[in-house]
Amino acid sequence: MPTRRASRGVGEAVAALIGLSVVVLVALFALISLPPHAPIKPATERLVAYPSERLVVYPSPTSSNVWCADNVGSTVVRVEYLKVLAPDFRELVLRASRNGICSVSSGPVVEPGSTLCVMCSEGYTVVSLITSSGRVFSVDPSIYVLRQTAIGVPMEPLLVGVYSTASLLQFISDPGTLVEGSVQTYTTLTQYLNISNVDVSSSLRASLVIVGVNPASGRLNLLIAGKALSGDSITVAGSAINLGAVAGVRYRLKIEDFDGTVMVGGVNAAPGVYPCYVNSGTQCLVSLSGVAARLTLYVANTSSPGSLGLDPYTFVGDLDGNGAAETLLVTQDFGVGDKSTVNDRESDKLYLDQTLKPLRLIFTQKPVNSSKYATAVLSIKMFYWDSSLDDIEDNDNRVVMRVGLYDPDTESFVYSVYLSYYELCRYRGVRPFSVSYIAKDFILYVPLEGQGKVYYVAIELYDPFLAEGGRNDAEVLIGLEYVGIVLGVRP
Incomplete structure (x- = not known):
C-alpha cells in the first residue's frame, strides 16, 4: 500500500x-x-514631470475677477481644470479650455518663468488649478486674506435708484401711507395742488427750505415750508394763486425735477438745508421761476388738529453734491424750544407733528434666505436733527429709527434693532442749525425657521413726539443717504 x-x-x-x-x-x-x-510605456514617464510642476496661484491685485498663476517650476505645465466657487457658494469644476464662466489667457499651457491668468464672470472665485498630471494648486489663503483686507468688504447698496418721491415708491411698503392716516398734527394740511409738467414761478416767505439735486437729471427737488403772508403768491400754468388767502396759517410746497432758478434770501440757492426760522426767528423770501415735473401744494388757513399722509413730510434729493440722493423725513416747520416751551410754534400757532405710521422702506431686491444666511450686516450713512434745546431733559428716550428683517407674510419684523433719541441727539446742533453725517453698522441675526424662509431688510423712520405740556415735543429731520448689506452664510 x-x-x-x-x-x-x-x-x-x-x-x-x-x-x-x-x-x-x-x-x-x-x-x-x-x-x-x-x-x-513605462509608468515613470508621467512621474518625471509631476515633482517638477509648481504653480503659485494668487488673486490679481488690480482686478477683482482675475486670478493668476506663476510657473516657478522647471517644466511646462498644462492646466486642464479650474475649481471655482459660484456666487451661491456651489463648488464647480470646469474645463480650462472651454467653459462659459472663466477664460484662460494665452491658452492653458504655461512655460517655466511665465504667468497664466484666469478671468471669471462677476461673482465667481477661482479656488484651484488642476494640471494634466493631476496636481492641484490652490490660492494661498494668506494672500487672499491680504487682498481682501486691502480692498475691503464689498457691500451691496440697497437704497439705489431713488431720485424723487415717485421713485421712492419702489421701497415703500404701503403707498397709502403717503396719502392719509400717517401723521397726527396740530394744524392739518390739505392738498391744494397736484400737477405735473408745469411752468411755475413764486415769491413767498418760508420758514424752512430744502434744496436737493435729482441725480438722474441734474435738476432740483425742493421742499418749502412756512406761513404765507400778504403779497405771497405762486403762479402755476399761468394762473396766479394768492397764498396769503389760502395758506395764511401753514403751507408745504413740494417741487420735483425743477429746471429753473431758485433764490433764498436774495441769493442763488445751492443744494442744502436753509433753516430760516430756526436760526433767525423770521421767515426768508424765496423766489423761483422755471418748469417742474411735479408740483404739490398743501395748505392750512385755520388751526385744526387732524391727520394726513407722509407725502408733504417726505423729501428726496442730493444735499451734499456727492451724487447720492438723501431720503428725508421732515416734521420741522418753524421754531425750537426747551422743556418749558413748545418747540415748533410761531406766535400763538402750534405746528407739532407726530408719525402715527413710520416711513417704512423695504428692500425687496435683496431676499435674505434663512437656509443660506445666518447674519446680515447693514451699514447706514445718515444725519439727524431735532428742535429741542434741552435734549434729554425735554424728551424721553423714544425710538427714532428701526432696522431689521421683515417677514412679508406676517408683515412684521422677526429681528430688529433701534436708534433712539438719546443716541442721535448727540450728532447735531439745534441753533444755529448744524448736522453731521454719521455711519452706523448693524448686525441682524437671521432666524432659522422652515426651509428657505425669505426675509427682507427694512428701515423705519419715526417722529415719536407730539406734546406733553412743554416736553416730548421735538420735531425732526432724518436723512438716509446710503444703505448697504453684506450677508454671512450659515456654516
Whole structure:
C-alpha cells in the first residue's frame, strides 16, 4: 500500500510541472508576438514631470475677477481644470479650455518663468488649478486674506435708484401711507395742488427750505415750508394763486425735477438745508421761476388738529453734491424750544407733528434666505436733527429709527434693532442749525425657521413726539443717504 501512494504522489508532481511549463511557454509566446510598433510605456514617464510642476496661484491685485498663476517650476505645465466657487457658494469644476464662466489667457499651457491668468464672470472665485498630471494648486489663503483686507468688504447698496418721491415708491411698503392716516398734527394740511409738467414761478416767505439735486437729471427737488403772508403768491400754468388767502396759517410746497432758478434770501440757492426760522426767528423770501415735473401744494388757513399722509413730510434729493440722493423725513416747520416751551410754534400757532405710521422702506431686491444666511450686516450713512434745546431733559428716550428683517407674510419684523433719541441727539446742533453725517453698522441675526424662509431688510423712520405740556415735543429731520448689506452664510 505505501508503494502505491508514493507512486501516485510522484505522478501528480510531474503532471503539475508539465502544466506550469505549458503556461510559461504560452506567456512567452504572447510576449514575443507583440508588434514592434506598440512598446510598453513605462509608468515613470508621467512621474518625471509631476515633482517638477509648481504653480503659485494668487488673486490679481488690480482686478477683482482675475486670478493668476506663476510657473516657478522647471517644466511646462498644462492646466486642464479650474475649481471655482459660484456666487451661491456651489463648488464647480470646469474645463480650462472651454467653459462659459472663466477664460484662460494665452491658452492653458504655461512655460517655466511665465504667468497664466484666469478671468471669471462677476461673482465667481477661482479656488484651484488642476494640471494634466493631476496636481492641484490652490490660492494661498494668506494672500487672499491680504487682498481682501486691502480692498475691503464689498457691500451691496440697497437704497439705489431713488431720485424723487415717485421713485421712492419702489421701497415703500404701503403707498397709502403717503396719502392719509400717517401723521397726527396740530394744524392739518390739505392738498391744494397736484400737477405735473408745469411752468411755475413764486415769491413767498418760508420758514424752512430744502434744496436737493435729482441725480438722474441734474435738476432740483425742493421742499418749502412756512406761513404765507400778504403779497405771497405762486403762479402755476399761468394762473396766479394768492397764498396769503389760502395758506395764511401753514403751507408745504413740494417741487420735483425743477429746471429753473431758485433764490433764498436774495441769493442763488445751492443744494442744502436753509433753516430760516430756526436760526433767525423770521421767515426768508424765496423766489423761483422755471418748469417742474411735479408740483404739490398743501395748505392750512385755520388751526385744526387732524391727520394726513407722509407725502408733504417726505423729501428726496442730493444735499451734499456727492451724487447720492438723501431720503428725508421732515416734521420741522418753524421754531425750537426747551422743556418749558413748545418747540415748533410761531406766535400763538402750534405746528407739532407726530408719525402715527413710520416711513417704512423695504428692500425687496435683496431676499435674505434663512437656509443660506445666518447674519446680515447693514451699514447706514445718515444725519439727524431735532428742535429741542434741552435734549434729554425735554424728551424721553423714544425710538427714532428701526432696522431689521421683515417677514412679508406676517408683515412684521422677526429681528430688529433701534436708534433712539438719546443716541442721535448727540450728532447735531439745534441753533444755529448744524448736522453731521454719521455711519452706523448693524448686525441682524437671521432666524432659522422652515426651509428657505425669505426675509427682507427694512428701515423705519419715526417722529415719536407730539406734546406733553412743554416736553416730548421735538420735531425732526432724518436723512438716509446710503444703505448697504453684506450677508454671512450659515456654516
